[in-house]
Amino acid sequence: MVHFWRYSTPFHLDLHIRTLIPFLILWFTWTQRNAAKYRGVSFSTDGIILEVQRHLRTLYAARTLTSTQWKGDLHQASVMGFIFPQQVPRAFALGTGTSVLAELTAVWRGMELALTHGLAPLVVEMDATTVISLLKSRASRKWEVQHLIMRIVCLQQLLVADVQHVFREANGAADHLAKEVAFLQLTRVLHRDDITGVLRGILCLDRQGVPHLHRG
CATH class of the missing domain: 3.30.420.10 (Ribonuclease H-like superfamily/Ribonuclease H)
Structure with missing residues (x-):
């Protein structure tokens, strides 16, 4: 799934937002699934969305998410x-x-x-x-x-x-x-x-x- 998403545009960066978000969704779906299975925590799509948004804000605050990740390679x-x-x-x-x-x-x-x-x-x-x-x-x-x-x-x-x-x-x-x-x-x-x-x-x-x- 991620492979086809990644190739839906001709050119991209490894850390472009189009590549990063699907990986975050898969990762937090996996962690929420484990939490629900082993700790009895309620599984919800809203919880996954909140975790993805929180992680993006953390990356932005740490300055590891820049305009390049949103606009593509500026050295074209x-x-x-x-x-x-x-x-x-x-x-x-x-x-x-x-x-x-x-x-x-x-x-x-x-x-x-x-x-x-x-x-x-x-x-x-x-x-x-x-x-x-x-x-x-x-x-x-x-x-x-x-x-x-x-x-x-x-x-x-x-x-x-x-x-x-x-x-x-x-x-x-x-x-x-x-x-x-x-x-x-x-x-x-x-x-x-x-x-x-x-x-x-x-x-x-x-x-x-x-x-x-x-x-x-």
């Missing part, structure tokens, strides 16, 4: 993925979250899109060395990261996909769109006619093997 990262099937690029936005989760989600969503459109074998290029190391090791101590890694590994086998590192200068199109959608909840497939302006120029340079230079 956005990401945009690109797929190039036969010179017709497709793009998709992923919203915001921690950088590792955002990058892994980009790879996962991109591979799912490639599988849907029958694009295989596949070469995945990214500038996140940490994520590439995680995919090679296939292991992480964080279970939400491990969950994404295993999904990607399965898709790698289906698509015969090779994940490669490229420098940031060679990843200009995805980087440009990531900045554009940093605070937008946008998910759509962009076709050739939808791509104009600076982005089209970056794609032309990329197709010719010329890197897009960033201003410092």
